[in-house]
Amino acid sequence: MLDAAAALAAVIERRSVREVLIKDAEAWDALYGQLQDAYTRAFDKAAQDALKDALDRLRDLPPGAFTQADATHMLDVLEGRLGGAALSGLLNGPVINLTDALYRVGAAEVGTAAGVDIAFGRPDFDALKLIQKDNLHWIDNSWNARNNTIFRKALEDYFGDGMSRADLIQRFAEEFPALAAKGKVYFELLADHAATKTREMGRVTGYERAGIEYVQVRAHLDHKTSAICRNLHGRVIAVRRLSDQRGQYLDAVRRGDVDAAKSAWPWPSDKAAKAMGTTATRDLPANIGNPPYHGRCRTITVAYLPTGGAVSEWERAAYDREPLSRKQTTALIDHCKTASWRNAKGMAEHFDKHGKALWGSLDAYNAAAVDLIRRADRDVHLAVRGGRLKALFTRTETGRRSYEMAVVDVLGQDIETLHRRRGALSGAADTVQAIKQPARGISKWLSK
Ligand SMILES: [Zn+2]
Incomplete structure (x- = not known):
């Protein structure tokens, strides 16, 4: 691809x-x-x-x-x-x-x-x-x-x-x-x-002079990472926006207006930081752009260099906490339809762990994963885990609280797991929490 x-x-x-x-x-x-x-x-x-x-x-x-x-x-x-x-x-x-x-x-x-x-x-x-x-x-x-x-x-x-x-x-x-x-x-x-x-x-000046138009937020992800940096990590931000923010800030400094300086480059409250987790990048407040976002902040920006191609676009949308268009979602599903288990050993391990009781045989387990990706009545989500884009295919049967989920590593086109579970789609370890894509009801006729 x-x-x-x-x-x-x-x-x-x-x-x-x-x-x-x-x-x-x-x-x-x-x-x-x-x-x-x-x-x-x-x-x-x-x-x-x-x-x-x-x-x-x-x-x-x-x-x-x-x-x-x-x-x-x-x-x-x-x-x-x-x-x-x-x-x-x-x-x-x-x-x-x-x-x-x-x-x-x-x-x-x-x-x-x-x-x-x-x-x-x-x-x-x-x-x-x-x-x-x-x-x-x-x-x-x-x-x-x-x-x-x-x-x-x-x-x-x-x-x-x-x-x-x-x-x-x-x-x-x-x-x-x-x-x-x-x-x-x-x-x-x-x-x-x-x-x-x-x-x-200074970095903003560098971007302006080098003609770089977009940057990507890069947080230092570990147990100390703040909520805001976690929630801004990976987002793609226009350099023009960073220049405007710096301009606002320095104007306030020139006037000696401390309140205006603080509001041009704030340390958002925990509550505001939390709310940003699901806010699309284009809807972020205008005064959120340049790190540092708080005291002792380790986050930086780097020039955004898209690898080109569809996967890079999907990844950018996920990092910007935005769903794909219907057309992009169709392409994503097509891309994932050709996914297969990375290797037989990985597949057997997942089968032993959470497939045997439900699907009986390895072949049935594999067929169920492929079916879940392809069938029309499932939901599609994108998340980022460990720096990689994952497509989550989920289906809930009426009357059941649990749901089936197949996970595909998008770039590698690898099926990573199929299991039945309860609770939230994303855990705290997800860099970008699962975002529901506009998929249901369209793939049926498109795939025929
Ligand atoms: Zn930080």
């Missing part, structure tokens, strides 16, 4: 793209490490200075009870050292340089994969200035956003305990490292987000 030469060319192309991705992943790792290091080192240094200043300040006071005025004063000292002005002063240089480098990694990764040199022009330098401003803004904001609360809470607790100034000095000196460590976690997260976001914005 697939043109062999085209398929081979696609495989070669994919392989060379992967090699490029791996190489640039190393450049990315190095820069990412440097950014995180810069953030946390600046914070560590500022935290040490803050502790010293705060303790000096306390020692200068006469012995007596720790008062609310002392607490307020200490917070002022801490803010002077750990607040926005102090930290963005320390980080200004590294943030500007590393933002530039991370943006270039994103652009270059696309350029190298596409065999195009990405030369930066005025729009890129304008964008870069805004991204640098944005990355510094979040550092500026960090005291208010998080660290202020950590230290304020501790001082309030001490105050509530009715301490003397001498007690406070000791307790604060003891507990400060743990409090500072909490603040450091926030800086790691901030650096992670800045690095990822910057690289992804």
